[in-house]
Amino acid sequence: MVTKNTRIQREKREVILDAALRAFSKNGFQGTRLDQIAAVAGLSKPNILYYYSGKDVIYRTLLNRLLEIWLQPLEGIDPLGDPHTEIMGYISAKMEFSRKFPRESRLFAIEILNGAPRLSNELDGSLKALVDRTVKMFRAWMDEGRLAQVDPYHLIFSIWATTQHYADFSTQMRSVLGDQDPDPIATGSKFLEELFFKGLDPR
């Protein structure tokens, strides 16, 4: 079947992707059954396969679409802006992502934990390019004395790690925090701001 662009096609495809995201981000690729996706989407199993030619295709479609969104915050850093403002803005944006798109974050994490068998090309390509661009920017700021002299790659890694942790490890956080923090992401944002503000201060 050729991909049509009728309204009904677009809508159903969206519904399927949404259902698939819920399932895949919870149980991984192999742990997700087409039945589950179908049930959540409110469609029959063959009807799912009418829109996407296989489970694999749904998964890949999801990952590719996710990667695009994933890279946006990094692209948003302004080389002409103030280093601290920009980096705090980036951290803030990433935290908002963890709040709004925890499932997307988890899907991405699962894929990478599995060795990114279906994503390695994209990681080596567009992600690396974007990181390299950002690293250059950070180095320029450091050379100008506006940012502490730290390894820029690992700075980026640490931001990813800390912010995505609020989506990926939320189960663990809930276990540890119990009910004492009604909004861990807000608290975490404040904490990370302080940590990175002081940690990146050029003195």
Added chain:
Amino acid sequence: MVTKNTRIQREKREVILDAALRAFSKNGFQGTRLDQIAAVAGLSKPNILYYYSGKDVIYRTLLNRLLEIWLQPLEGIDPLGDPHTEIMGYISAKMEFSRKFPRESRLFAIEILNGAPRLSNELDGSLKALVDRTVKMFRAWMDEGRLAQVDPYHLIFSIWATTQHYADFSTQMRSVLGDQDPDPIATGSKFLEELFFKGLDPR
């Protein structure tokens, strides 16, 4: 005679757990077939089931054993020591864990990403207790002005996030770094030391 059998049993059980760790940490619970474990362990599939009554049992055994090890570094923090030394030591210990036990780290991460269906009791129990103990320690240090006033829970989360990232997301790191860093964990350790040293300085 009985002793000898027991020793053989212990050894085989160990071999199975090791093979299972490799498989589960790479492909998750559902993505791992008993065949794979058997092949890596060098045993037949029914023989695996002679030692462990089911795939599920192997997985749970692995998780429980892992949790014990997992909590050790946290237990190692000395309330009577110097805050900075202790925290830097903890970070250092966690980084060594990521270097020496990346598979264990990934298995843990996968389980939590899946909502920790087989681990939630332990998380709510021993982990929470240990974290609460540590939090109290941190608060005491803060009250004494020996540590920056930050949220102690999120401080712990950020240490977990950044250090485990080197094990869990190593695939992504390799993609981004290419060959330019022969030892990312060493570089990362140095970076994290600086970040947390400055970030936690009470001024």
Added chain:
Amino acid sequence: MVTKNTRIQREKREVILDAALRAFSKNGFQGTRLDQIAAVAGLSKPNILYYYSGKDVIYRTLLNRLLEIWLQPLEGIDPLGDPHTEIMGYISAKMEFSRKFPRESRLFAIEILNGAPRLSNELDGSLKALVDRTVKMFRAWMDEGRLAQVDPYHLIFSIWATTQHYADFSTQMRSVLGDQDPDPIATGSKFLEELFFKGLDPR
């Protein structure tokens, strides 16, 4: 208006049968998907089913129509003609059939190989009657000493076998002959003429 509709209908039905013949004669009944027929016919799958109520109906329609054509050469043998001329003419006609209608021949062969589940009535009926008529003719010629005394049924079988072989087993022939014979049917015709001419000579 009605006439025009009927003509369109007839045309479409023809297009479908032609497409179905190509598909069925290549892959058999079960090996052919309605999709394939639809694609070759240039129609949508439901539209095919608008003209024929099912895959089975298309197949049966094809077979019945084929049988009519199939029997024509046999009916063309003239009891008053010269035995050799008539039989050579029949062989010749059958060879022309293999040249012009290899697909039809193969479809027929496939059906009989499968035990003719959809054709047995016709085989027992009109085919048998026609063969019996021809056999009587042959016997008369033999009694008159104008044809070698051989079993007339098996004579007919041997003509069918040898001539249809050029359609049904053309794949094998091409493999064996390679490119050395640009027109195997012509060569075969000459061979068969000699074989049957000498073989049927009453001395």
Added chain:
Amino acid sequence: MVTKNTRIQREKREVILDAALRAFSKNGFQGTRLDQIAAVAGLSKPNILYYYSGKDVIYRTLLNRLLEIWLQPLEGIDPLGDPHTEIMGYISAKMEFSRKFPRESRLFAIEILNGAPRLSNELDGSLKALVDRTVKMFRAWMDEGRLAQVDPYHLIFSIWATTQHYADFSTQMRSVLGDQDPDPIATGSKFLEELFFKGLDPR
């Protein structure tokens, strides 16, 4: 699973191939369900797949084994023997094949009718070589004046066609002959002997 050579393995494999031959030779590859084979073999469906890794593998195994047997009679022609004796012997051997192995013959016929997608390499290879060898033999006999000057390739084709017809088209024969011939293969053998004896006489 590696192919083992225990007695039970060999026996079960044989049982499966036999059941598969019955099914495939009646309904073709696509028309045969694994269930049928399993039922005839008296095994469960997964157990079939324990011995052969897929339906396809069973089919190919069958074809390859068949081809070997198939070529034997042709190899049996003795270049030093009397042409008529040898050829009559070959025809006789082929007729015995049609009597004893009609299913094998039909499977082969079905495969070739479908364009021999799984057999073309073998046809182009060993079959062609063997036919070429026989053709040379026939040509030598013709040059010596011991065999009628006819196209040797088509002579072989005509023998194949007529003899295999008794296996492949037996359904049709039964329809035409009714009960009047208790042993059509015997009658056919006699007929073919006469036809080819006279037809191949060098005068």
Added chain:
DNA sequence: AATGAATGAGTGTTCATTCAT
């Protein structure tokens, strides 16, 4: 007359687990 959408009943294949020795 035509077709995009939808589905029930398969269909080959997988896999943890059990059986028998």
Added chain:
DNA sequence: GATGAATGAACACTCATTCAT
């Protein structure tokens, strides 16, 4: 203890056919 053999329960995917327009 160990393993070749066997299987029930899934599971992704297929396909003729039906539905709705």
